[in-house]
Amino acid sequence: MIDATWFSQPFRPDGGITAEGLRNQLGRPALSVLTVLVRESAQNSWDAKLAADVRYSLDLTTVSPVHRQAWVDLLLPGAPRESSAGRTVPDLLRSQSIRYLAVSDRGTTGLGGPTRSDVHAEPNQRAWLSFVLNSGEKQDVDGGGGTYGYGKGAFFLASRVSTVLIYTRFVDEGRLRSRLIGSALLTSTTIDDVPYTGRHWWGVPADGYCEPLSDGAADNIAARLGLPGFREDETGTTVVVLDPDLTDPAVDDRSEMSVEEAGRFLADAAGWNLWPLTLEGRARRLHIAVNAHGVRVEVPSEQNDAVLANFAAAYRLAAAESEPNIRCGNPKKGLGRFAYVDTFGAKATAAAAAELGLSGSPHHVCCMRSPDLVVQYLEQPAKPHPEVGYAGVFKVEEDLDATFAKSEPPTHDAWVDAQLSGREATFVRVYRRRLSEECAAVVGPKAKEVRVAQVPVGPVAQRLGFLLSTVGGTGAAEPVLSGHPVDDGNPSDPGRPSSGGVSPQGGSAGASAGSAYGTAGSGGTGSSGARRRGRPVLVGSPYFRSRSGRVILAQKVRIQAGTVVRGTAAVITGEGGAETAKPAGSSQPQVLGWQCNGVFAAGDVFAAGDESVEADLLINPVEDAAVEIGVEVTA
Amino acid sequence: MSILFPRLLPSESDRLFSGMRGRTPSELREQAGNSSLRAVFAATGGTRVTRNELQLLATTIETLAIAGGYPEMPGTAQRNQFDRAVARHLHQHTGMTPGEASQRQVWAFLGLVLVPHVCAWRFPMKDGVYVADRFKGSDLTRHTLARLWTRAHVLYDSAAPDPYALMDAVGEADLDQIMARRRAVAATPALVRAIVRAHVEDSNSGEDTPARAVLRDSLQRLLRLTAFLDLDWIPEEQILQLVREQRIESRKHLDVA
Incomplete structure (x- = not known):
């Protein structure tokens, strides 16, 4: 039986990036940490999909008394004492309840390939490297949504102790294999005259790096910790975010949501940010499940949410456009496809939707590019009547995908022409103008304020x-x-x-x-x-x-x-x-x-x-x- | 069971009306009768009115006319009183259904055979001739009796203590304004009632612009709306509100002018 221990990364002679630097790669997102986590993790999961549908689940829970002792026994010895935000891993393990958010994907490749970054790895064998070890490694997946390889930073940002456990299963040469490792991004420090980067791993330390627990040992320890497992020959990854930050984004005083409220928020965030991937009729779909303390939370979708149903209808209309209908005149170029549907009485009420700018009757264009992840909901003029709105969808043409991707900040939640130059900047400017024009026509004339009489209708x-x-x-x-x-x-x-x-x-x-x-x-x-x-x-x-x-x-x-x-x-x-x-x-x-x-x-x-x-x-x-x-x- | 009334054949209507030329009401009274060989009844649909009933109707109308000051030329108030009384009687006591009442020849019979003299009292000769519409039923909004029945029918409010009270609330000329818009306005009795009610409210308020001018202008506005609004299914209270709003609009513009 191999026991896992903590390994702290010392600075190498030629320098290295500090944990703070890694944490800051995502910048300071405008969206809440939970929303960013949902967006980034789902994108990672989708990029790692195999041939069939992807199951993506968020489980917010507390370590049960059965597993609690194992957490303390396994993770406490040698745990790093520094913190990123005031709370340390030992603090957490000694506290009354150990809470975590497990983000799992199944039907995905899992994190295979070499476990040290100084050996050669084929492009399709770099999952472990790019997710666990390296930073800023570009996605090599066709149609991948990520561009920076910074998305994993969201997991650390969401953890108040900046620590995650990564449990994965993949196929290597026809054989199912498992790996389990802990990873922390704390603060760079010097201990006994040795400078450390602040990056820590929990696994099997080797010569200057840390190996994961593997196969039987990994499955064994994961079971002792009570982590979500794998069925039969399932592959995929579970990232366990320790002590998730459940600060309520809707209020300023940093008050915390209850687990149930947070579950609701996560479900809404998943629904509003990921709906295009969940639509019926797609060749491959994302199935989302959210549980809070083991209780299933309903995820908004086109089946149960009127506003999303309208966006879904607009999405299908846009997909049915035979050629791009949002065009740039000079230089001449089709930018993307746009469609909308009118909505009657459909209102967005979720806090996670409000964070994206949606509340009440929609008057937004949901912007997306490959692979149909929501980049943003562009707000447009509202219709005169408060009960009437419209849901628009704009999807970038495939050949401009790279251009628009380049214009996104690391959190992929906007298209910013300032990041580009020349023709590319023009395209990113023009799409927005064209959508405004389309929507002005949709809204119709700016009617004078209409007093709506109080009469039975x-x-x-x-x-x-x-x-x-x-x-x-x-x-x-x-x-x-x-x-x-x-x-x-x-x-x-x-x-x-x-x-x-x-x-x-x-x-x-x-x-x-x-x-x-x-x-x-x-x-x-x-x-x-x-x-x-x-x-x-x-x-x-x-x-x-x-x-x-x-x-x-x-x-x-x-x-x-x-x-x-x-x-x-x-x-x-x-x-x-x-x-x-x-x-x-x-x-x-x-x-x-x-x-x-x-x-x-x-x-x-x-x-x-x-x-x-x-x-x-x-x-x-x-x-x-x-x-x-x-x-x-x-x- | 509805009561069927005789329908005077069109050629007979023409003949009788041309025969009236130059005759005085008293001469017409002598010719009046309660039957005509050239009148027919609808084949089915009710009970035929008897001669006695027709005679009673003729007598009643004549009595009301005499009470109203005829055959002398009464004043406006008396004339209005006569109109209202006849309207009430025609609508309340004759058992005439809207179907019968929409038959021009029925009114031709009443106007040319039954009580031509009363019609002549009400609408005397001008320059030696009678006005055909007042007798022949060629225009039911102008026929001496048909217009009264229509008025009563439209203003009838079964919910009110006196179902005909609205008729008494508005003058002849104002009502004519309303009833003349027969397709767009008068076809919806609830709208007519609302217009009359709103007019009564407004008449009492004594503002700069005469209520009658407001009435006429608001009717123009309602005509615009009825081009695309079907008011038949709107609750009467809301129609009233609609009419009030149009009157406010009208008054706003008229006060400026």
Whole structure:
């Protein structure tokens, strides 16, 4: 029986990095340590996946009385006495309860390969080296999310004694093997005139480094400590974070969450940060389990959370885009795919979501790149009504993955163009601008603040319910073209899931519903002598778009070659005809002009050239009125 | 069981109306009757009104007219009183269903055969001619009797102690304003009731702009809304609120003007 002991790393003649330096590699993340831990550890796990699904679990628990003595007997002798944040490993082991958070992945490769860094290792044999020993080693996995190799720092940051145990199982030459080692990043110090880096291992010290316990010895000790084990021929890794920092990120006074609260937080953090990997229908999925004191905590997902369901729907829409729809004009380049769905009444309430900027109805674009880990939720303008929102997803094109990855800070939670230069910086700037433009169109005109009357909405809901049979759908109505900013002159895509235009804008009337909703008049009626082939055709439904910051109503019209047409717009009343007497001080719809191929021509008359064209008839809309749009041939 | 009324055939309506030219109400009274060979009943759907019942109806209407000051030319107040009384009676006591009441020829029978003289009292000749709409039922919002039945029907409020009280609350001209919007406004009785109620509230408040101007302007606003709002299913209290808000809007703009 080999007993593990502590080994402290002395400085080598040619220098070395201190434990403090390693801990600081992640910088000072804006997110809480638990969220960073979830994000980084899940990314490591996903990068290490084998052919099938990955099971990822977080177990927050206290060492049971059965195993407690083993912890003291095995870990206390020779344990380092320095600390990183005031508490030492001996303090912890002597305290009333030893708490830990075990982060496990299964269906992953485990940490194989050489156990000392001064021997050659093939690229696929470097897991142990890059995770346990080295720092800053780039991921060599295809489609890996990590870029710095600093992610493991999150485990140490999350531990108040900066100490973790690493228990792993992998396949080596067809044989299952296990390893167990402890690792601590404390403070550099000098003891008996020997300077130490502050890095410590708990294992089997060898000549100037530390070997892990292996195979039978590793499994044996892990069992004595009560660590989560492996079933049959399972491979993977469990990282045990000793004395996790459960400081409540929602409050300033560093008060601690209970284990149950922390479990809830971890489950929410996992759900909100990892959901794209968990979606049904993926070739390989991440299955998340969170337990607090052995009790399963439900992880939010598209099945049980309305907001995530909307993001998931947007994700699938974005994935279905045939080509990148977020583009950079100069240099010309497709940056990524964007889609959104409208949400009705779905609200984010979790603290872990609030940390990511999400609370209430979403008005965010979830940004991601390979392998679909959430980088950030970009906040965008909210819709006027507090119950209505939209969930957007933006995914970077594969060929720009490296560029966007380079723009991320070590915690992978933003894209920062300042880290790049030239074209690459441009791309990272432009995606953001384009998304803002898209979302401005989604939100629609910046409507004036709408006072929502306190009236029962039951009858309204009943009447409108069919519209919501699938959230974000168009119901039985014809799909409404979604608005695009006028400036790009881009024709709208009728395949869009929902409208950017017909947004409810109740006026002062408590029971009123839509605002100006154009009804298409018949084109070309009443025009004497207009031959049939010369008639203009109204294409699709009218829709809202914005122009110089103002809301306008647009109607696409196909105009035949050689004809001159005039656009008309009038309020129609409940009597069924055009309004004859106008209410005092009321506004009237006006034809502003025509827009064809990005060129705007003021006035109600439009003359087509030698070829038939499609042009947008632009109308100044009127609130709380039905507007009839007509186009007639004048010549 | 509904009561069916005779329907005067259109050609007979034309003939009788042209025969009225130049005749005085008293001459018309002598021609009045309770039956016509050129009137038919709906084949099914209720019980045919009897001649006696028709005679009683004619007598009642005439009595109400005389009580209202006819055949002399009464003042506005008396005229309104007559209208309200007849409206109440037609709606309450004749057993006429909306289906029957929507038949122009039924009103042609009443106006040209049963009580042509009362109609002539109410809408006398102008320059020697009677106005066809008041007799023939070509426009139910203008027919002497049909408009009264419609008014009573629309303003009838079964929840009120006096279901016809709203009729008494608003003047002829104002009500005409409302009822003339027959498709967009009068088709929803609850909306008409709300408009009348709001108007009554407002009439008492004595502000700068006359309540009647506010009424007319708010009707224009409601017409805009009814183009896309279906008010039939909204609780009456909310419709009232909607109408009040439109009146506030109107008053705001009218006070400025």
